[in-house]
Amino acid sequence: MTGRQPEIVRGASRMxxxxxxxxxxxxxxxxxxKNPPTYLHPPSSRLSLGPPAFFPASSAAKMTSEQTPLLDxxxxxxxxxxxxxxxxxxxxxxxxxxxxxxxxxxxxxxFIIVAVWVQHREQTRPPVPAPxxxxxxxFMVSDGMGPASLALTRGYRQHVERLDHGxxxxxxxHFWGTSxxxxxxxxxxxxxxxxxxxxxxxxxxxxxxxxxxxxxxCGSVLEAAKRAGYATGLVATTYVTDAxxxxxxxxxxxxxxxxxxxxxxxxxxxxxxxxxLILGGGRCYFLPNSSEGGCRQDDxxxxxxxREEHGWTYVDSRTGFDALAGGEKVTLPLLGxxxxxxxxxxxxxxxxxxxxxxxxxxxxxxLRALARATEKSDKGFFVMIExxxxxxxxxxxxxxxxxxxxxxxxxxxxxxxxxxxxxxxxTVLVATSDHETGGLATALQRPDEKxxxxxxxxxxxxxxxxSCEHLAGKLKTLRSGDDGSSSSSSSKTTxxxxxxxxxxxxxxxxxxxxxxxxxxxxxxxxxxxxxxxxTILTQLISHRAHIGWSTHxxxxxxxxxxxxxxxxxxxxxGNVENTEVGDFLRRYLDVDVDAVTEELQAGSRRSDEIxxxxxxxxxxxxxxxxxxx
Numbered sequence: 001m002t003g004r005q006p007e008i009v010r011g012a013s014r015m016x017x018x019x020x021x022x023x024x025x026x027x028x029x030x031x032x033x034k035n036p037p038t039y040l041h042p043p044s045s046r047l048s049l050g051p052p053a054f055f056p057a058s059s060a061a062k063m064t065s066e067q068t069p070l071l072d073x074x075x076x077x078x079x080x081x082x083x084x085x086x087x088x089x090x091x092x093x094x095x096x097x098x099x100x101x102x103x104x105x106x107x108x109x110x111f112i113i114v115a116v117w118v119q120h121r122e123q124t125r126p127p128v129p130a131p132x133x134x135x136x137x138x139f140m141v142s143d144g145m146g147p148a149s150l151a152l153t154r155g156y157r158q159h160v161e162r163l164d165h166g167x168x169x170x171x172x173x174h175f176w177g178t179s180x181x182x183x184x185x186x187x188x189x190x191x192x193x194x195x196x197x198x199x200x201x202x203x204x205x206x207x208x209x210x211x212x213x214x215x216x217x218c219g220s221v222l223e224a225a226k227r228a229g230y231a232t233g234l235v236a237t238t239y240v241t242d243a244x245x246x247x248x249x250x251x252x253x254x255x256x257x258x259x260x261x262x263x264x265x266x267x268x269x270x271x272x273x274x275x276x277l278i279l280g281g282g283r284c285y286f287l288p289n290s291s292e293g294g295c296r297q298d299d300x301x302x303x304x305x306x307r308e309e310h311g312w313t314y315v316d317s318r319t320g321f322d323a324l325a326g327g328e329k330v331t332l333p334l335l336g337x338x339x340x341x342x343x344x345x346x347x348x349x350x351x352x353x354x355x356x357x358x359x360x361x362x363x364x365x366x367l368r369a370l371a372r373a374t375e376k377s378d379k380g381f382f383v384m385i386e387x388x389x390x391x392x393x394x395x396x397x398x399x400x401x402x403x404x405x406x407x408x409x410x411x412x413x414x415x416x417x418x419x420x421x422x423x424x425x426x427t428v429l430v431a432t433s434d435h436e437t438g439g440l441a442t443a444l445q446r447p448d449e450k451x452x453x454x455x456x457x458x459x460x461x462x463x464x465x466x467s468c469e470h471l472a473g474k475l476k477t478l479r480s481g482d483d484g485s486s487s488s489s490s491s492k493t494t495x496x497x498x499x500x501x502x503x504x505x506x507x508x509x510x511x512x513x514x515x516x517x518x519x520x521x522x523x524x525x526x527x528x529x530x531x532x533x534x535t536i537l538t539q540l541i542s543h544r545a546h547i548g549w550s551t552h553x554x555x556x557x558x559x560x561x562x563x564x565x566x567x568x569x570x571x572x573x574g575n576v577e578n579t580e581v582g583d584f585l586r587r588y589l590d591v592d593v594d595a596v597t598e599e600l601q602a603g604s605r606r607s608d609e610i611x612x613x614x615x616x617x618x619x620x621x622x623x624x625x626x627x628x629x
Contacts, residue, residue, distance in 0.1 A: 128568025128587040136380035136427040137588055138367070138416050139198070141244055142409050143191060144391025146436025146557050152399065152547070153406040155442065159458035169406075170414040171431070176563040178575045181435045181556065184213050188556045191391065192255040194434025194578060195247035200593070201582030207254045209261065210247045217251035217604055219596025221585045222382060226274045228591045231332070231370045231381040234275055235362050237343040238388035239282025240265065244434065248384055249275045251600065258285045262302045266335065267310035270603045271596070276332045277369060277383070279362045281339035283316060293340050306335050321357050327368025334369065338362070345389055345401045345467040346408040359387055360412045367419045380425050382589060385412060393467070394437030397538040397549040400464035400508075402440070413562070420564055428566035428588060432581055433559035439550025446543055453546060460545035463509025468537040471507040475499065476530045492524065499523045508541050515540070 142149075154169055161167075183193035184203040196204045196211075200218035204211060211217050222232050234245045241250075241258040250264035262285045267273030286302040287294035296302075306312035315321055315336040324330050343349065343356050357365075363385045370381035387409030393401035413431060420427045445452040478498065500520050505512050519540060526532035542549065561581070563569045568588050572581065586593045 128571065128584065128590075131590050134374075134378055134380045134425050135588070136371070136374075136423070136425055137382045137585065138420075138427065138429045139382070139384045139585060140409075140413060140416065140429065140431035140562075141195070141198070141384065141386040142390055142406070142431065142433045143238075143244055143386055143388050144394045144435065144437030144554070145387070145406060145409070145433045146440060146555070146559055148440040148442055149390065149394075149402060149406050149436075150560070151442050152440065153403045153410070155456070156403045156458040156461055157407065160462050169410045170417065171410050171560075171562050174413075174417075174429075174431075174562045174564060175560060176430075176569065177561040177573045178558045179432050179561055179578050179581060180558055180575065181433075181578055188554050189435050189578075190255075190554065191243035191434050192247065195244040197578040198432075198434070198582045198585065199247040200597075201579045201586060203579060207256075209243065209250055209252045209255055209257070211251055211253060215253060217597070217600040219593045219598075219600055220248045220274075221582065221589065221591065221593055222248040222384065223271055223274045224586065224591035224593040224596045225382040225589050226276075227596060228589070229377065229379040230589065230591075231276050231373045231377075231379075232274060233277035233366045233370050233381065233383035234265075234280070235278075235359070235366050235383065236280035236386040236388045237359050237362075238280065238386070238392070239285065239341065240278050240280040240337070241282050241285045242388065244386045244388065245278070245280065245384065249278075251604075258282075259296050259298060259300075262286050262296075263300070263305070266302060266306035266312060268305065270600060273310050273333065276373065277330075277334045277336075277366055279334070279336040279338065279357075279366055280388075281337065281341055281343045283337035283340045286335075286337060303335070303337075318355055318357065321361075321365075324365055324369070326361075327365040327370075327372065330365070330369035330372070332369065332373050336362075342389060342392065345393065345405060345469065347401050347404040347464070347467045348470045351466070358411075359385070359408050360415050363412045364415050364419070367416065371419075371423065371425070380427070382585075385416070387412065391437045392469075394440065395552055396467075396469060396534055397438055397542060397552060398468045398534075399440075399538075399542055399545055399547040400461045401467040401469070402438075403461055417564060426566070427564075428569060429562075429564040430569065430572065430581070430584065431562040432578075434578070435554045436557045436559055437554050438552070439548075439555045441548035441550070444543065444546045444548035446546075456546040457544070460509070460541060464507070464541060465509060466507045468508075468534050468541070471503045471537055472530050472533040474507075475503060475527060475533055479528055495527060496520055496524050499527070503537065504540065508537065510540060510544065514544070 150169065150171060154172065157163065157169070158165065158167060181189045181194060182203075183189040183197075183206050185205040186193075189197075190206040192208050193204050193206045196202060196208050196218070199210050199220035199222065200212075201221075202212060202218050204218075205213055210220050222234070226232050234240060234248060236242065236245045238244075239258065240246075241261040243255045246252075246255065246258075246261045246265070250261040250269060252260050252264075262282075263269075265275060265278060266286075284293055284295035286306070287296065288299040288301045289296050290299050291301070303314055303316075307314055310333070312333045312335040313331045315324065315334065316338070318338075321336060321338060324334075324336075338356055343359075344352060346358065349356050349358065366383055366385070370383055374381050387405060390402065390405040390409060393399075393405050413429075416429050420429060442456050443452070443454070444456070475498075500512070500515065503523070504510050504515050504520070519536075522536050523533060526536060538549075541547075558575065561572050561576070563572060568584065571584055571587075
C-alpha cells in the first residue's frame with residue numbers, strides 16, 4: 001500500500017470493502033471549484049440563441065417563438081436581464097442534455113460495433129481446409145505440465161549436459177499458443193473435464209468422462225474418426241482407464257468407474273469398439289478380482305472378453321511388446337497392458353532392467369502400426385498419446401521425477417516429429433496440457449531464509465537416483481517384511497541408518513553431512529505412513545534445489561500449446577479455450593462428432609448417479625488422482 005487516502009465522493013468512500021461481492025455503480029468525484037460545467041460552446045456575448053442543429057423541428061419552432069420577446073426586450077431592463085439570464089440557463093441545460101444524449105448514443109454504437117467485431121473474429125478463426133487427400137492427426141497430452149515445468153526441465157538439461165542457453169527442448173521450438181483450462185463447475189479443472197473438452201469439444205464438470213453436465217454422453221473425436229474410416233489409437237503411461245484416455249473411448253458419470261471404463265474401451269459400450277490400439281498401464285482393471293494382480297470389484301476377465309468377443313491381440317509383458325518389432329509386426333486391434341498399474345516414473349523405469357517400455361517406444365510403435373494398417377486406405381489415423389505421469393510428479397511435488405517425465409515426453413514429441421518428416425501422408429501434431437499440477441515455481445524462499453535467493457540448483461536434482469514415490473515404496477516393503485527381512489521389528493537405530501543411507505543419501509543424492517538429525521527423525525517417525533514419507537522426501541530435495549510448490553493438486557494457470565504446423569493449425573494461435581482444441585481435432589479430421597453424440601444419447605438414459613454425484617460434490621470439485629503403483 002502507498003498510504004494514499006481513499007477518494008471521498010459526496011461523503012462516501014470509493015474504496016470497495018475487501019470481501020464485498022457486489023459491484024457498485026460507477027461514481028465520479030465532484031469538485032465544484034475544480035470542475036466547472038462543460039459547454040458545447042464556450043459562453044460568450046455572441047452566444048447563439050437559435051436551436052442546435054440536432055434538435056427536432058418542433059423544438060426549434062418552440063424555441064424560436066420563445067425567443068421573440070427577448071429580442072425585443074430593452075437591454076437595460078432588470079426584468080429583461082433576469083429573463084435573458086433564465087433563458088440562457090435553460091438553453092445551457094438543454095445543450096448539456098443533448099450532449100449527454102449524443103455521448104450515450106455514440107457509446108452505445110461503439111459498444112455494438114465492438115461486440116459485432118469480437119463475435120465476427122471468434123466466428124472467423126482461420127478455417128481448417130477439408131481433406132483433399134489422406135491425413136493423419138497425432139494429439140499429445142502432457143498431463144499436469146505447466147509453463148514452469150518447461151523452465152525447470154530446460155534449465156536442468158542445459159546444466160546437466162553443459163549446453164548454452166540457446167539449446168532448448170523440442171517442445172520449445174514448436175510453441176504455438178496457450179489454452180485456458182476451467183471446467184463447467186470450477187475454475188480449476190481436473191483431467192476428466194479437461195479431456196472431455198478435447199474429446200467432445202464441450203465443457204463439463206470435474207470427474208466427467210465424456211458426458212455433459214446433465215449426464216448425457218457426448219461423442220468423442222476418436223469415436224467419430226473410427227466411424228469415418230480412420231484407424232484409431234490411445235497411448236498412456238498411467239492406467240489406460242484413467243481420465244484422459246478414457247474420455248476418448250468411454251462415457252461414464254465419474255472417472256472412478258474404471259471397471260466400466262475398461263469394458264467400454266474394449267468394445268462393450270453402445271458404439272462397440274472404437275479404438276484399434278491401446279498401449280499403457282492399468283492391467284489390474286482388466287483382470288478379475290479373484291486372480292493375482294486383479295483390482296476390479298467383480299470377477300469379470302476383461303482381457304478374455306477383449307480377445308474372444310472383440311478380436312483383440314493381447315500383450316502384457318516386455319517380451320510381448322518387443323515381439324511387436326516397433327510396430328512392424330502388429331495385428332490390430334492391439335491391447336497392450338504393460339504394467340499392473342502406472343508405468344513407473346522415468347527416473348525409476350530406466351533402472352528397472354528395461355522391464356517397461358518408455359513413452360517414446362510406445363508412441364513410435366503406435367505410429368508405425370497405425371500407418372501400416374492404413375497404407376491401402378484413403379483415410380489415415382488418429383492417435384492420442386499422453387505423458388501421464390508429469391501430473392503425478394506434480395501431485396507428489398517431486399522435482400526430480402518431474403524433470404525426467406518432461407524429458408521423456410519431449411523425446412516422444414521429437415519422435416512424432418521425426419515420423420511426420422518421414423511420412424508421405426499429411427500428418428499434423430498438436431500437443432497441449434489439460435492443466436498444471438503442483439503450482440511449481442523455479443525459485444523458493446525457504447522459511448529459514450530472511451532474504452530471497454535469486455537462484456535454483458539443478459545439480460541437486462541431478463544427484464537423485466530414484467523418485468520419492470519409489471523410495472517411499474521401498475521403505476513400505478521393508479517395514480511390511482515383504483522383502484523377506486525382519487526389518488519391521490528391527491531396532492530404531494537400524495531403521496534410522498537405513499533411511500539415512502538408502503533413501504536420503506543414495507536415493508535423493510543428498511550428502512550425509514548435509515542432512516540434519518531432525519530431518520532423519522521426522523522420517524523415522526513417519527516410517528509406517530507412506531504418504532507422509534513421500535511428502536518429507538520431496539521437501540528435502542525441493543528445499544535444497546530451491547524449488548517451490550503451492551499445492552498437491554491442480555492450478556488454474558493457462559497451459560501451452562505446441563504444434564508441427566499444418567492446415568488449420570493457425571486457429572490455435574494466441575490464447576484459446578480448451579474446447580477450441582477439441583474443435584480443431586474434429587475439424588481437421590472432418591468428422592461428424594455431433595452424429596455420434598445423437599446416437600449415444602438416443603440409446604442412453606440419464607443416470608441417476610449424476611444427480612447424486614453433483615449434489616455430493618457441489619459446484620467446486622476436488623480430485624487428487626490415483627498416484628500409487
